[in-house]
Amino acid sequence: MSVLIYIDHSEAQIKKSSLEAICYGAALARQLGTGAEAILLGTVNEDLAALGKYGVTRIYQVAGEALQHLDSGLFTKVLAEAVPATGAKVVVFSNNMNGKALAPRLAARLKAGFVSGAVALPDTASGFSVKKSVFSGKAFAHISLKTDIKIISLNPNSFPLTTGEGKAEIAPLNIAVGAPKVKVVSATQSTGQVPLTEAELVVSGGRGLKGPENWGMVEELAKLLGAATACSRPVADAHWRPHNEHVGQTGIAIAPNLYIAIGISGAIQHLAGVNRSKTIVVINKDPEAPFFKAADYGIVGDAFEVVPKMIEAVKKLKGIV
Amino acid sequence: MKILVCISKTPDTTAKIAFTDNNTKFAGDGVQWIINPYDEWYALVRAIELKEKDPATVIHLVTVGLADTEPIIRKALALGGDEAIRVNGENADPFYIASQLAEVARQGGYDLVFTGKETIDYNGSAIGGMLAELLDMPYISLAAKFDLNGSVATIVREIEGGEETDEVNLPVVVSCQKGMAEQRIPNMKGIMGARSKPLKVLEPVAIAPLTSIASFELPPAKAGVKLVSADNPAELIRLLHEEAKVF
Structure with missing residues (x-):
């Protein structure tokens, strides 16, 4: 029944937009009266347990050299095994560059209702509907999801970062990681600038x-x-x-x-x-x-x-x- | 080499956004409809460029929509492409659309499937990823460059604050954005030729949508601009600091 938040990273650093997704997922879990957990594929040079302060109690981690760079097909297979293993019913992504590649893929594999570009917490008073930005910011739509598993990707800068107390438990998940089909040749990032x-x-x-x-x-x-x-x-x-x-x-x-x-x-x-x-x-x-x-x-x-x-x-x- | 380019019909970028039927439907009457710009300017034009380099390339266009999408299909054919397929279904939800496109893609055995990075109406950026999963193909999203060397594609995709260069063996699904190609205007020969290009109509496969649109809403109107004198920009900085509290 829990909410599972996907932690995106590059260059071994967690993306700020994923922290927003964690805060969103944690708030949603409180609203649903359930727990919030996160999942990380690969490794980062950061203290994962400290992410507990954003409201997650456990972070599942799947290790594997092939998970340092996004291959949406490979990552989807891993997540499709992880989601039922964790018992999650809602999966939250950031609608950032990697989230745009991964979230819809996972939704298709799990036959999960999917809302991309969410800008507010779901309305769960009767059913489950999510407000998203449409018409390039000129309007909003409320999308209803009726599937057992639901996937939401949150627009960056749409949910405030709030912190409290707490450490997250790190739980290794043993899932076999296949061979990537996408080979990353190079990556350039303008350093010192804010994306x-x-x-x-x-x-x-x-x-x-x-x-x-x-x-x-x-x-x-x-x-x-x-x-x-x-x-x-x-x-x-x-x-x-x-x-x-x-x-x-x-x-x-x-x-x-x-x-x-x-x-x-x-x-x-x-x-x-x-x-x-x-x-x-x-x-x-x-x-x-x-x-x-x-x-x-x-x-x-x-x-x-x-x-x-x-x-x-x-x-x-x-x-x- | 066979390329499938997925196109969608969207309201023009300057169309007035309004809703009817108790805010459950887009008010489409009198709206100018266009090919979704990402599909046209980047996906389709890049496919045409690949065909110009290798004339043996075959380009098929596909859209999911009712008969009223045919004008934009003809416009796309005027730009290029050998034939078009219209799946005679409504835009039920992204999974429904992706499933219809996947059926067409399976039948056609394409080496390359191009989509736009998103449509400018629903801004879902969901179709490419779903399609890739349904076809079990690699997927590169937000591609800004695409080059082909034999059966290996080199693709530059956007990442936060930079770009990543990927290599992948065909077949692959790619969502296209700015940088892939430059917008083209169809010429008279293209427009005349488009009329006689084949446009096949297929009935949709039975797929239950996973989501539905409950309602739309417009953003609240702005309170109005607070103007500061050009002689006193320091006052603007003070307001931003003390009133808007943005820094």
């Missing part, structure tokens, strides 16, 4: 910045705030910024606590990727820019004058003179 999908604060620039040479102030503001940088589609298409910074309907969708849009008009396709942000700030010299309608705070003004002053103010606030 955009995990970032709580994001500073984003658009065509109003006129050229790639003007991104210095965007980067400086982002660095001072500990924010990730992003951009609009025309900027990525013009190769002013890398494609992985493009947020919007056809780029990536994000839901940070703060989104600062500088020189972005706010076309509907851009809004689709950012409108789940909790606070939106728009800096644009055009008072008619549609983005102001979706914003919480705004300044109508020239970014080249406003942003340096914002940087000064943040420096003052942080005591950096």
